[in-house]
Amino acid sequence: MAVITYRQALHDTLREEMLVDEDVFLIGEEIGVFEGSYKITAGLLDEFGEKRVRDTPIAEEGFVGAAVGAAMLGLRPVAELMTINFSLIALDQIVNHAAKIYGMFGGQCSVPMVMRTPGGGGQQLGATHSQNIELYYAFVPGLKVVAPSTPADARSLLLASIRDNDPVLFLENLSLYNTKGEVPEQAEQVEIGKAAVTRPGSDVTIIGYSRMATVAQQVAEKLADEEGISAEVVDLRSLRPLDRDTLVQSVRKTGCAVIAEDDWLTYGIGAEVAASLSDGAFDYLDVPVRRVAAAEVPLPYAKPLERAALPSADSLTTAVRETLDAVGRRR
Amino acid sequence: MTEIQMPRLSDTMEEGVIAAWRKQVGDTISRGDVVADIETDKAIMELESYDDGVLEKVLIGEGETVPIGTPIGLMGDGSGAAAEAGAQTSAQPTAPAEQPAASTEQPAAEQESARESAPAVEQQEDGGRRPKSSPLARAVAKEQGVDLSTVTGTGPGGRIIRADIEAAASVAPAEPAEQATAAPETPAPAVSEAVGTSNEDVEEIPLNNIRKVTAKRLTESKQQAPHIYLTSAIDVTDLVAFRADLNERLQAAGGPKVSVNDLVVKAVATALRANPSVNVSFDGDKLLQHKRIHLGVAVATDSGLMVPVVADADRKSVSEIAADGRDKAERARERKLKPDEMTGSTFSVSNLGMFGIEEFTAVINPPEAGILAVGATRDEVQVRDGEFVARKMLRVTLSADHRAVDGAVGAQFLQQLTSLLEDPLRIIA
Numbered sequence: 001m002a003v004i005t006y007r008q009a010l011h012d013t014l015r016e017e018m019l020v021d022e023d024v025f026l027i028g029e030e031i032g033v034f035e036g037s038y039k040i041t042a043g044l045l046d047e048f049g050e051k052r053v054r055d056t057p058i059a060e061e062g063f064v065g066a067a068v069g070a071a072m073l074g075l076r077p078v079a080e081l082m083t084i085n086f087s088l089i090a091l092d093q094i095v096n097h098a099a100k101i102y103g104m105f106g107g108q109c110s111v112p113m114v115m116r117t118p119g120g121g122g123q124q125l126g127a128t129h130s131q132n133i134e135l136y137y138a139f140v141p142g143l144k145v146v147a148p149s150t151p152a153d154a155r156s157l158l159l160a161s162i163r164d165n166d167p168v169l170f171l172e173n174l175s176l177y178n179t180k181g182e183v184p185e186q187a188e189q190v191e192i193g194k195a196a197v198t199r200p201g202s203d204v205t206i207i208g209y210s211r212m213a214t215v216a217q218q219v220a221e222k223l224a225d226e227e228g229i230s231a232e233v234v235d236l237r238s239l240r241p242l243d244r245d246t247l248v249q250s251v252r253k254t255g256c257a258v259i260a261e262d263d264w265l266t267y268g269i270g271a272e273v274a275a276s277l278s279d280g281a282f283d284y285l286d287v288p289v290r291r292v293a294a295a296e297v298p299l300p301y302a303k304p305l306e307r308a309a310l311p312s313a314d315s316l317t318t319a320v321r322e323t324l325d326a327v328g329r330r331r
Numbered sequence: 332m333t334e335i336q337m338p339r340l341s342d343t344m345e346e347g348v349i350a351a352w353r354k355q356v357g358d359t360i361s362r363g364d365v366v367a368d369i370e371t372d373k374a375i376m377e378l379e380s381y382d383d384g385v386l387e388k389v390l391i392g393e394g395e396t397v398p399i400g401t402p403i404g405l406m407g408d409g410s411g412a413a414a415e416a417g418a419q420t421s422a423q424p425t426a427p428a429e430q431p432a433a434s435t436e437q438p439a440a441e442q443e444s445a446r447e448s449a450p451a452v453e454q455q456e457d458g459g460r461r462p463k464s465s466p467l468a469r470a471v472a473k474e475q476g477v478d479l480s481t482v483t484g485t486g487p488g489g490r491i492i493r494a495d496i497e498a499a500a501s502v503a504p505a506e507p508a509e510q511a512t513a514a515p516e517t518p519a520p521a522v523s524e525a526v527g528t529s530n531e532d533v534e535e536i537p538l539n540n541i542r543k544v545t546a547k548r549l550t551e552s553k554q555q556a557p558h559i560y561l562t563s564a565i566d567v568t569d570l571v572a573f574r575a576d577l578n579e580r581l582q583a584a585g586g587p588k589v590s591v592n593d594l595v596v597k598a599v600a601t602a603l604r605a606n607p608s609v610n611v612s613f614d615g616d617k618l619l620q621h622k623r624i625h626l627g628v629a630v631a632t633d634s635g636l637m638v639p640v641v642a643d644a645d646r647k648s649v650s651e652i653a654a655d656g657r658d659k660a661e662r663a664r665e666r667k668l669k670p671d672e673m674t675g676s677t678f679s680v681s682n683l684g685m686f687g688i689e690e691f692t693a694v695i696n697p698p699e700a701g702i703l704a705v706g707a708t709r710d711e712v713q714v715r716d717g718e719f720v721a722r723k724m725l726r727v728t729l730s731a732d733h734r735a736v737d738g739a740v741g742a743q744f745l746q747q748l749t750s751l752l753e754d755p756l757r758i759i760a
Contacts, residue, residue, distance in 0.1 A: 202661075282466050285467055
């Protein structure tokens with residue numbers, strides 16, 4: 001086990017997979033000469049050359065479309081969308097082409113491509129560059145959406161995404177790139193579509209993904225240390241397919257759930273999770289499922305306002321305490 | 332038409348309770364689908380369908396008890412023919428899906444007034460509407476036989492929550508959050524003059540299946556097995572220090588801790604291996620000598636006493652016993668243990684030390700021939716070489732079935748156990 005950053009885990013996995021599979025190539029803006037806006041692709045142009053590390057014009061629809069075509073013809077493109085906000089330009093290619101070709105043409109060819117892209121706010125990048133719109137893709141049959149929160153999961157899920165025969169949107173997060181964690185030397189391939197219970201507990205289930213999964217973990221540990229609360233944390237890891245079984249099992253055990261998400265509350269990922277819990281764990285719920293999400297505004301630029309609009313460890317802690325109060329476990 | 336019958340899910344099962352229907356009338360069922368949750372004498376298990384079809388009729392509602400083999404539902408092709416045919420044989424037409432509809436049709440204004448009139452009894456009077464309660468509280472109330480109308484809700488807006496049901500169901504104070512193991516107690520003497528009377532000072536609490544089984548088995552045990560009791564005071568000063576040292580090392584290596592009870596369980600298994608005459612069962616005209624050592628470890632749960640089994644305890648390390656015990660104790664509390672994880676024990680250990688009990692006697696869990704009751708570790712003054720010294724002492728009491736185990740045999744077992752616990756390195760040797 002080596003302790004490396006989320007950024008390094010992504011870089012190493014891309015490089016290793018390019019070494020073992022010559023069909024894998026990278027395409028995107030500024031990924032070659034500039035080595036990537038977040039330096040995930042540092043050094044790869046020098047090592048693999050222009051044919052396998054393709055710099056493109058600022059034309060998301062164009063290069064995502066090129067990746068779809070390459071994938072249909074048997075290559076395994078990994079496209080980097082500089083941020084998830086820019087994926088909107090390529091929405092038609094992703095939703096109407098990548099996601100649908102396999103089904104619409106009777107399975108004649110699959111589209112084994114990966115779209116790596118970071119989401120997330122909190123960096124004072126303004127409303128149009130700070131969004132959490134992974135839901136748009138998690139909504140679409142034919143796509144897979146994964147959202148790892150740890151360096152180890154980033155590595156194993158990127159590997160799984162590249163080797164998957166369906167188009168995968170691989171959600172990263174600006175605030176996770178520098179986080180560190182243990183990563184196995186030998187890459188482990190995991191199954192896409194499995195959530196992880198990252199902390200077992202018995203009083204309440206906290207469900208999160210991407211950045212909020214790490215916040216959930218911190219909150220759970222703090223509540224255990226300071227208030228003796230035993231919170232179970234479930235990291236979704238995959239938004240589509242959604243691992244309903246793991247969620248339901250956890251809530252059947254604890255009887256209550258708080259969902260932490262960086263996206264907006266209304267129609268958000270948490271709404272789908274809450275509906276799944278209502279379906280699978282209705283008779284086990286002692287209190288309505290609670291959601292902690294971003295304020296329903298375009299994210300402000302001003303730092304205090306931006307901070308106030310995003311969900312935080314504090315707002316999650318309050319929601320967990322209130323949920324436990326409602327079932328009489330903190331009295 | 333296919334009948335769904337109450338299945339036989341364990342060797343000792345004679346009747347079962349429909350804990351929940353997982354399919355509603357009209358649902359399509361494929362072979363292998365889970366149709367219902369069945370509560371047996373100790374566990375809740377899933378009933379899978381052997382056939383394809385459509386659930387056309389529910390004959391036995393949730394919470395009802397019927398003998399094995401009784402038809403509980405009817406499957407057909409979806410045309411309703413099965414339900415019609417079934418109607419001639421059964422007078423229980425209630426489909427679970429229909430029940431909730433009535434309450435959602437209440438006018439909003441009435442619901443508002445119900446929210447303000449807190450006591451559930453009053454709601455009963457204004458039309459018998461059920462009080463506001465969480466789904467979990469309703470499920471637990473059904474399981475424990477608590478009438479919701481007798482419970483006052485303490486959740487938001489007066490909602491009845493699980494804690495309220497548990498408070499209503501048990502006279503005893505709430506279980507401590509930490510792992511608590513408990514002895515099989517003799518059933519409390521029946522308050523015969525109170526049972527069945529309308530005395531307002533007495534609340535009747537129907538027995539759940541665990542309590543029924545506990546009462547039956549332990550009464551048999553005390554009536555049939557002549558118990559003898561042998562108590563030893565064990566100096567565990569070294570054991571306590573050893574455990575602290577062991578846990579420091581385990582923690583440094585990233586492993587979970589072990590408890591004193593885990594060490595006791597391992598030592599008991601080792602002592603049984605050395606004294607196989609205690610690892611026996613009395614069987615009418617013969618003794619059964621068990622070649623393997625499976626230890627039952629008593630666990631107190633909200634619904635009653637459970638005894639999960641650590642199989643082949645003599646061949647497991649202390650850490651394995653600790654992990655196995657923790658896992659099973661947790662699942663015992665959630666009632667997720669499978670029947671085979673609660674049967675087959677050849678000897679049991681019961682520990683009330685965490686409640687500060689100095690020593691006690693436990694009732695043998697038949698067909699075992701012995702159970703060890705473990706008390707609390709206490710600081711005591713002992714005399715060693717004519718001097719007063721402070722030592723940590725632990726008292727254990729062996730209850731043995733005298734039909735199978737003589738006093739001297741039990742004493743040799745305790746002697747061996749004492750020497751192991753006083754020289755703790757040997758426990759892990």
